[in-house]
Amino acid sequence: MRTVDLIEKKRDGARLTAGELTFLIEGYTRDRIPDYQMAAFCMAVLWRGMAMPETADLVAAMVATGERLDLRRFGRVVDKHSTGGVGDKTTLAVAPLVAACGLAVAKMSGRGLGFSGGTLDKLESITGYRVDLSTAELVTQLERIGIVLTGQTADLAPADGKLYALRDTTGTVPSIPLIASSIMSKKIAAGANAVVLDVKVGSGAFMKDLPSARLLARTMVAIGKAHGLVVTCELTDMEQPLGRAVGNSLEVIEAIATLRGAGPPDLLALTRLAGAEMLVLGRKVRDRTAGLARIDRAIADGSGLAKLRELVAAQGGDPRMVDDPGRLPRAPHVATLRAARTGYVKAIAAGAVGLASVHLGAGREKKGDPIDHRTGIVLYAKVGDRVERGAPFADVHHAGRPADDAAIEAVHAAVAFSARPVPRRRLVLGRIAG
Amino acid sequence: MRTVDLIEKKRDGARLTAGELTFLIEGYTRDRIPDYQMAAFCMAVLWRGMAMPETADLVAAMVATGERLDLRRFGRVVDKHSTGGVGDKTTLAVAPLVAACGLAVAKMSGRGLGFSGGTLDKLESITGYRVDLSTAELVTQLERIGIVLTGQTADLAPADGKLYALRDTTGTVPSIPLIASSIMSKKIAAGANAVVLDVKVGSGAFMKDLPSARLLARTMVAIGKAHGLVVTCELTDMEQPLGRAVGNSLEVIEAIATLRGAGPPDLLALTRLAGAEMLVLGRKVRDRTAGLARIDRAIADGSGLAKLRELVAAQGGDPRMVDDPGRLPRAPHVATLRAARTGYVKAIAAGAVGLASVHLGAGREKKGDPIDHRTGIVLYAKVGDRVERGAPFADVHHAGRPADDAAIEAVHAAVAFSARPVPRRRLVLGRIAG
Numbered sequence: 001m002r003t004v005d006l007i008e009k010k011r012d013g014a015r016l017t018a019g020e021l022t023f024l025i026e027g028y029t030r031d032r033i034p035d036y037q038m039a040a041f042c043m044a045v046l047w048r049g050m051a052m053p054e055t056a057d058l059v060a061a062m063v064a065t066g067e068r069l070d071l072r073r074f075g076r077v078v079d080k081h082s083t084g085g086v087g088d089k090t091t092l093a094v095a096p097l098v099a100a101c102g103l104a105v106a107k108m109s110g111r112g113l114g115f116s117g118g119t120l121d122k123l124e125s126i127t128g129y130r131v132d133l134s135t136a137e138l139v140t141q142l143e144r145i146g147i148v149l150t151g152q153t154a155d156l157a158p159a160d161g162k163l164y165a166l167r168d169t170t171g172t173v174p175s176i177p178l179i180a181s182s183i184m185s186k187k188i189a190a191g192a193n194a195v196v197l198d199v200k201v202g203s204g205a206f207m208k209d210l211p212s213a214r215l216l217a218r219t220m221v222a223i224g225k226a227h228g229l230v231v232t233c234e235l236t237d238m239e240q241p242l243g244r245a246v247g248n249s250l251e252v253i254e255a256i257a258t259l260r261g262a263g264p265p266d267l268l269a270l271t272r273l274a275g276a277e278m279l280v281l282g283r284k285v286r287d288r289t290a291g292l293a294r295i296d297r298a299i300a301d302g303s304g305l306a307k308l309r310e311l312v313a314a315q316g317g318d319p320r321m322v323d324d325p326g327r328l329p330r331a332p333h334v335a336t337l338r339a340a341r342t343g344y345v346k347a348i349a350a351g352a353v354g355l356a357s358v359h360l361g362a363g364r365e366k367k368g369d370p371i372d373h374r375t376g377i378v379l380y381a382k383v384g385d386r387v388e389r390g391a392p393f394a395d396v397h398h399a400g401r402p403a404d405d406a407a408i409e410a411v412h413a414a415v416a417f418s419a420r421p422v423p424r425r426r427l428v429l430g431r432i433a434g
Numbered sequence: 435m436r437t438v439d440l441i442e443k444k445r446d447g448a449r450l451t452a453g454e455l456t457f458l459i460e461g462y463t464r465d466r467i468p469d470y471q472m473a474a475f476c477m478a479v480l481w482r483g484m485a486m487p488e489t490a491d492l493v494a495a496m497v498a499t500g501e502r503l504d505l506r507r508f509g510r511v512v513d514k515h516s517t518g519g520v521g522d523k524t525t526l527a528v529a530p531l532v533a534a535c536g537l538a539v540a541k542m543s544g545r546g547l548g549f550s551g552g553t554l555d556k557l558e559s560i561t562g563y564r565v566d567l568s569t570a571e572l573v574t575q576l577e578r579i580g581i582v583l584t585g586q587t588a589d590l591a592p593a594d595g596k597l598y599a600l601r602d603t604t605g606t607v608p609s610i611p612l613i614a615s616s617i618m619s620k621k622i623a624a625g626a627n628a629v630v631l632d633v634k635v636g637s638g639a640f641m642k643d644l645p646s647a648r649l650l651a652r653t654m655v656a657i658g659k660a661h662g663l664v665v666t667c668e669l670t671d672m673e674q675p676l677g678r679a680v681g682n683s684l685e686v687i688e689a690i691a692t693l694r695g696a697g698p699p700d701l702l703a704l705t706r707l708a709g710a711e712m713l714v715l716g717r718k719v720r721d722r723t724a725g726l727a728r729i730d731r732a733i734a735d736g737s738g739l740a741k742l743r744e745l746v747a748a749q750g751g752d753p754r755m756v757d758d759p760g761r762l763p764r765a766p767h768v769a770t771l772r773a774a775r776t777g778y779v780k781a782i783a784a785g786a787v788g789l790a791s792v793h794l795g796a797g798r799e800k801k802g803d804p805i806d807h808r809t810g811i812v813l814y815a816k817v818g819d820r821v822e823r824g825a826p827f828a829d830v831h832h833a834g835r836p837a838d839d840a841a842i843e844a845v846h847a848a849v850a851f852s853a854r855p856v857p858r859r860r861l862v863l864g865r866i867a868g
Contacts, residue, residue, distance in 0.1 A: 036468075
């Protein structure tokens with residue numbers, strides 16, 4: 001088999017066999033196939049796409065490059081994944097809640113890149129919190145407290161890490177089969193039996209429109225099916241940020257508030273939805289209604305919050321920050337934005353808010369950049385809300401650098417007002433399941 | 435400027451500016467941009483294409499990476515280029531003919547790859563012939579005898595050599611803007627004022643159909659115009675091999691026969707056409723009719739043949755091989771293929787004949803492979819010819835290796851017969867000029 005023949009086959013729109021994909025992915029991971037051939041292949045995939053069974057074969061080849069975690073002793077393993085958006089801190093609330101309901105949660109998360117934040121960065125707002133657990137540490141902690149939130153270990157689907165770094169520099173990120181296989185290969189390698197997915201749609205998400213989001217969701221559901229996993233997928237709105245807070249420490253504070261029963265309605269709704277779905281797939285409850293009730297109880301009785309405290313303590317973080325979120329790091333300056341006249345919020349450009357948070361230091365433009373956990377944005381109104389003249393609609397938490405003025409201005413420009421009432425946005429746009 | 439942004443721009447179908455193309459090509463040639471980014475870019479170009487002015491800007495960027503030969507003291511410099519086909523030895527006949535007519539010819543040729551032969555390989559059938567002249571040697575020889583046939587020097591458009599090697603391994607060869615810019619950047623860097631192009635069309639050529647060939651021709655004419663060159667382009671048939679001989683030594687013998695006035699009609703026709711066109715563009719004759727007459731005279735009076743002899747001697751080759759082609763290397767074995775019944779030649783699959791010659795050792799499957807100059811195929815009939823039962827229709831010249839049987843069989847299979855008369859093929863399919 002020659003690599004160039006396989007590139008040409010895909011370039012000409014043909015379907016690759018499982019054997020051909022294994023040759024490519026295995027060869028690339030073991031450095032037998034050079035970056036330049038894989039880069040051309042990825043661009044050809046972006047151009048021509050992949051059939052569903054072909055994408056499932058690609059995932060199998062990626063999983064086979066590394067270890068596959070065996071967590072069967074913990075019962076059904078239900079993973080959760082969001083394709084990423086602005087202000088999406090759902091994992092921080094939902095993971096402790098379902099763990100408190102008796103479902104083992106071993107979740108490997110990622111870092112933020114571009115306008116989208118990452119769970120690991122958010123967790124590192126908590127002093128001391130470790131995100132680099134070894135596989136052995138992961139298993140021990142899961143046995144002891146039933147929850148782990150850590151980073152991807154290098155021995156799971158190593159092909160994915162190498163491919164992602166290449167795609168990032170070669171303009172080959174936005175390919176649905178490549179995105180789907182990247183996500184699903186990690187979930188399968190991490191030992192999941194089921195996955196609850198949240199595909200974000202809108203200006204603050206990687207999928208800008210509903211048809212692309214649906215295709216991505218269907219692709220991931222099909223991959224799951226081909227690999228014996230149950231996958232359900234919600235399509236949710238990312239035209240405005242989720243919740244109120246954008247920025248690492250600020251988002252942890254909001255997740256803690258949600259666990260205390262005081263979270264913003266949209267974040268609470270998604271947390272309940274994802275949590276109930278996980279409990280159903282994990283066979284802890286009979287149906288979604290029972291799942292929602294169980295999640296509500298874990299909020300009301302404080303067991304979700306207690307589980308977060310346990311998690312933070314187990315991974316070396318300062319648990320007092322969970323008890324008293326005032327201890328979390330805060331930016332030294334807050335600029336409050338106020339409405340120039342009475343009206344209704346017409347739009348909050350999620351992508352622009354995400355980029356403003358990057359410019360405030362809360363995110364990174366390229367891999368490896370340091371971030372400032374303290375900075376970010378809190379929005380006091382959602383689309384459709386009425387705001388009185390002079391009332392604050394956002395706080396920008398910043399470090400006081402000269403460059404921050406532009407970011408503050410960008411947040412201002414991201415919020416559009418209308419004199420006439422504006423309908424609220426629907427949060428859940430659809431559901432796709434296998 | 436970031437390379438990834440330019441890849442994404444092309445990926446999304448936009449047009450790059452001259453400055454952006456210079457950034458890419460200059461950066462790649464100087465090793466500031468890695469192979470993997472350029473590979474993704476080339477696949478995006480293959481996918482999205484390039485506008486004509488954009489392609490002309492690409493050529494300018496490629497030319498600017500190296501030296502540009504100044505041959506103005508030799509008057510108008512007219513280059514000649516064929517996109518390559520099976521049995522195309524036109525350069526070997528036409529270059530000495532136009533040089534004998536007083537037009538300075540400094541032609542840099544390439545090697546064969548895949549089914550297509552290369553002028554350098556053919557010339558090296560002549561013992562001692564050097565194809566690695568330095569720029570200084572080239573100029574001295576051009577002053578002395580008015581003709582040079584050598585290889586590409588490394589200091590002309592170095593971007594092209596590097597890009598071509600990358601495209602060859604990444605499935606990005608068949609892109610019209612990339613093919614056109616590769617050809618034209620070398621012609622411009624080599625100091626041409628005018629170029630006579632022959633774009634081959636058919637199964638034995640890189641352009642398989644007339645629309646692609648026309649687009650390639652129009653692209654090269656437009657590039658020429660943008661750079662102040664006059665370019666004319668013939669589109670010629672490559673559904674059957676040109677002339678009778680395929681294989682290096684065999685093709686040199688046929689070119690010499692053509693210079694003696696005894697060449698096959700199709701090769702003679704193309705030689706006269708290209709020669710007349712070069713003389714017109716070189717302002718040695720008033721029009722094409724006068725050019726054809728001038729070429730005919732250079733054949734009849736033996737001055738073309740004498741010029742080939744001079745060329746071979748000047749570049750270290752054995753000139754007795756020109757006087758007596760029987761001295762050229764010959765394969766030890768000849769298998770003669772005969773017609774099973776009386777009929778007409780319906781088709782001669784040029785690509786299959788070219789591949790058979792590669793398998794006989796006359797060509798190379800990958801760059802750097804050694805070749806056997808002696809082997810090849812001589813076809814005694816063209817499409818439309820009547821062949822009597824038992825009459826020979828081809829000789830296969832081979833080294834007597836066991837693997838040669840399959841190649842002989844492939845030549846047999848490449849020639850199709852019909853019981854009923856078959857029309858002859860038209861050789862010249864069109865002409866495009868600026």
